[in-house]
Amino acid sequence: MPACVAYGCINRDDSDRRKNGVTFHRFPHCDAERLRRWVINVKRDAWTPVARSRLCSEHFKAECFDRTGQTVRLKADAVPTIFTFPNHLKKKPWSHKPPAARSMPDDNENKPPEDVSNESSYHRHLPSDGHPLPDASSVQRDHPYTTIESSKELKRKRDKTTESLEKCNKKLKVQQQESKHLKQKVDSLSGIIHSLQDKHLISDSCTEMLESTFSDVSKELMKQLLNKKNNKGSEAYPEELRFFAMTLQFYSAKAYNYIRQTFDLALPHPELIRAWYAVNDGDPGFTKPTFLALQACVEDDRKNGKETICAVIIDEMSIRKHVEFVNKMFQGYVDIGNGTINDSTPLAKDVLVLMAVSINGSWKIPLGYFFIDTMTGQERANLVSECFYRLHAVGVKAVSLTCDGPSCHFAMMRTLGADMAVENMRPSFPHPADSSQQVHVFLDVCHMLKLIRNSFADGGILKDKDGNTIRWEHIEKLNSLQESEGLGLKNRLRHARIGWRKQKMRINLATHVFSASVADMLEYCSDHLKLPQFQGCTATVTFLRMVDAVFDLLNSRNPLGKGCKAPMRSTNKDRTMKILDEGDHYILGLKDAAGKPMHAGPRKTGFIGLVASMRSVASIFRELVDCESPVMKYLLTYKFSQDQLELLFSAVRCKGGFDNNPTTQQFKAAYKRLFIRHNIKPGTGECIVHDNTQILNVLEEAANVDRNPAGFSSISTARKCDVIGGAPLQDDHEYKGVPNFMEVSLHKQDAINYITGFVVRILKKHLDCWKCTEALTDTHGKGHPFFALKNRGGLEKPSPSLVTVCVETEKCLQLLLKSSGGKLQQGTGIQSTVSSAVLQNTADKKLFANLESHMFDTSVEENHLHILIKLASRCFTEIRLHHLGKGLKESLMGTHVRKQQMSKLICFEH
Structure with missing residues (x-):
């Protein structure tokens, strides 16, 4: 779907735009002069239009179009002139002031007018020919170069005026510098926040969060900020300053660097902030940065008209009873967030963890953990109530509580207000912070x-x-x-x-x-x-x-x-x-x-837990989906599973070498690392990964999380190379591009079939799904004639669908080579570009028919059919790229390779 390349234009070639009369037009590549004018008017730095670049009709005047036929065309001299640029790209009109009126002073202005009624006096001023003589003052006004002053006097006045002008210019410059410095001076963090917002360095959600958190910072703190002290460590910075620096640097490193350079404040260096992360709040209890991240997520969802809804999951993991002296104290005792109370505190044998999982999103985040020995149902109920209070305070709507089936959890649910007895089952309890809302109970299915x-x-x-x-x-x-x-x-x-x-x-x-x-x-x-x-x-x-x-x-x-x-x-x-x-x-x-x-x-x-879960999911469905004002289009019940927390436990065990019972210190270190940045791939543990729910990062901006970032080289390759097959999307008769289609010869088809058998062998080593593995081969078909000729019993017979994928991959590679003039593309994005193009080109060919129902067994992001096509294409592409590189090497060496020959001759001669 082509999109308009104009700055700030969001038009795309879809049915809605066409109904509104918006058309899209190619750049005139055949007319170099007009193409240059188009590129200049678009005002995009270091940008060159490609064959797929389009401009919509909103950037042309009405007289630029030829609407005589059914197809709207541009006239031969049409140039785009209508754009909406930001202020820094607009031309500022210069308005010239009119020149000041110059006139000589009139010495007779204050004199009373002469009485011209007296004829005798009038005739005295007339010459003999009857015309009046000019007055001396009028002569001076008509000829200003006439003066009675000497040249020395005029030079002295000119030098004096020049000196005075230089002094005024210096004074004006000093005043401007002082004014600029005064504008940069701030006496509150609110001024800094507003300045960042004016510069568009932080988002609105970040602005609101910083204002609500740091709006009333004390004057003593600002005095320390304005006094450039040479702080050496975290001890020299007050807690409010550290919190402000870490929060702002977390949201925008660019904004943080701008403040340090512009306002000349004594803010810590980014390297010092990274050191602070090493001692970030990862101690037992509710994790404070978690709720800050949730608050930012709530604000972003509200701007999109969306409500943040989550499920709370509680579970515990066994840890090893172990005492060690760390950070000037003994670690390994029971700790629920307030440290070791006294010497009689027992050793911890379990860690209780609470987690929030988004129901209408794809994130999860641990809310806190507690080292416990034994905890009654009443104590667990108090802990859960506090958790729901904190979630409600940041704007998160928690609709369910998931746990497993020990007796202490039944006591906890009974304390909260739920009744699990079959005779009068009520698998829900009032929300601790909002009695009008019900929290539904799930026992992990x-x-x-x-x-x-x-x-x-x-x-x-x-x-x-x-x-x-x-x-x-x-x-x-x-x-x-x-x-x-x-x-x-x-x-x-x-x-x-x-x-x-x-x-x-x-x-x-x-x-x-x-x-x-x-x-x-x-x-x-x-x-x-x-x-x-x-x-x-x-x-x-x-x-x-x-x-x-x-x-x-x-x-x-x-x-x-x-x-x-x-x-x-x-x-x-x-x-x-x-x-x-x-x-x-x-x-x-x-x-x-x-x-x-x-x-x-x-x-x-x-049996009771299964019945309670069925009733709870029915109630949540009626509240969120099947209601007058639904907040969700559908409900995925896997969101209420304890698998999300089990995967976190597996990641913790993975961090410690898959130790099933880590110590308190090992768990704390793994939790902090997972909490700051979730880069550990968990093992399967008691469950396997079924969806792409990620831990919500608290040290990255929650509104700008990209789960699958594309590298610059990949983006560059995709933009430069048109490897998408098929007919043009817009029938524009003036600018015809090169046909994007390549025929595959019979010889090449034979080679591709043979290579596809090797692709099957490679993919079988990497695929874990037996259904996808079976789809690679064809046990009933006759196969390709070349395959039958070469087969001696050990070759893999590829399926027709897999052969089609490899053929489409070869077409894309040929188009890639043609777009670069036969040269090999540089960068790391070739395989990704080709595989994505193959997936798009084969979308309507109904490949791997036996996997049509299997593709719905997994989440959308883990579609096995799409993954299989991409893997096959990437594997074939890698084989072909190695072959192309080897061919280029041989062509460069040519017939001048004499090293082996001469080394043999020299050795034998001597």
């Missing part, structure tokens, strides 16, 4: 599914509400059948799923058991294969499918998902609500072998 698996496997038998028997034995027999045959029937049931007791903490082992694929295979063995050991497994099949449907609905993470994995929308509310209602009644109707309801037995936590 993955943990609840694991508890249900444990109860089912240990008991062996469950009964549904109709008395039908559900047997764990059926699942064990299916696994035995697959192991004996040596082949699986399209499911992930393995021995590890049956022998789960050795890996109790692995949640994915439970999800693979409660899956529709296992239910389908049980039904197939019973109804089609007629195997006797699977007779009477209908209740087991129904149980597995119901749990699988409920879990998928409570774990949706892709806006484009289908079936039960689809997000909850107003358009599918009937189906989703039906699944939730049926799942609620089915789970509550389950009984043990003795006929006692499972939700009332000793192992009730998993």
